[in-house]
Amino acid sequence: AQSVTQLGSHVSVSEGALVLLRCNYSSSVPPYLFWYVQYPNQGLQLLLKYTTGATLVKGINGFEAEFKKSETSFHLTKPSAHMSDAAEYFCAVSGGSSGSARQLTFGSGTQLTVLP
């Protein structure tokens, strides 16, 4: 079984400030981890993913995330927030390579608001 917890359903930051969105996961096998972004009434767009190898992953739009196995975390960060970053962000985990373990399990999402 696998699960994802996103701490904070709503996060507000000022434009230019650090963005930190938290994600903790559980998985019985080495996980694949993903961050997606969703703008209103649209589908999800992949920001970045971790599969194997380097634990610091860089994505689009200046976002990055670090896989910390000891903390079972995959927090998303961006050094300086832009107004265009306002959206909902979803963390997801996929464990293993067979059967139901292949499926993505999503967190409940974090709505990011960027204040001028």
Next chain:
Amino acid sequence: DGGITQSPKYLFRKEGQNVTLSCEQNLNHDAMYWYRQDPGQGLRLIYYSQIVNDFQKGDIAEGYSVSREKKESFPLTVTSAQKNPTAFYLCASSVGGPDTQYFGPGTRLTVL
């Protein structure tokens, strides 16, 4: 351009009616998925298909049905048995396994 299309974007249904949501992809992906999204609940898996003519139930399959007759198409039928069908429905596809899923733009279904 390769991608996933969903139609219609908005759909209204009367209680007691079945309705079918379309999902088409030209990415040559083997696996396709249907998710339901409700406010504050993230995405929940309805059905998925890893290969043509085969599909499996997800976490919330009751009141839904699917078919996978072609690799490119994975339509979802919301039946009258679905007690609370008003939601945003998202289709996705992937190469297979634990790989990245790519999402369509979604269909918002409202039951009147």
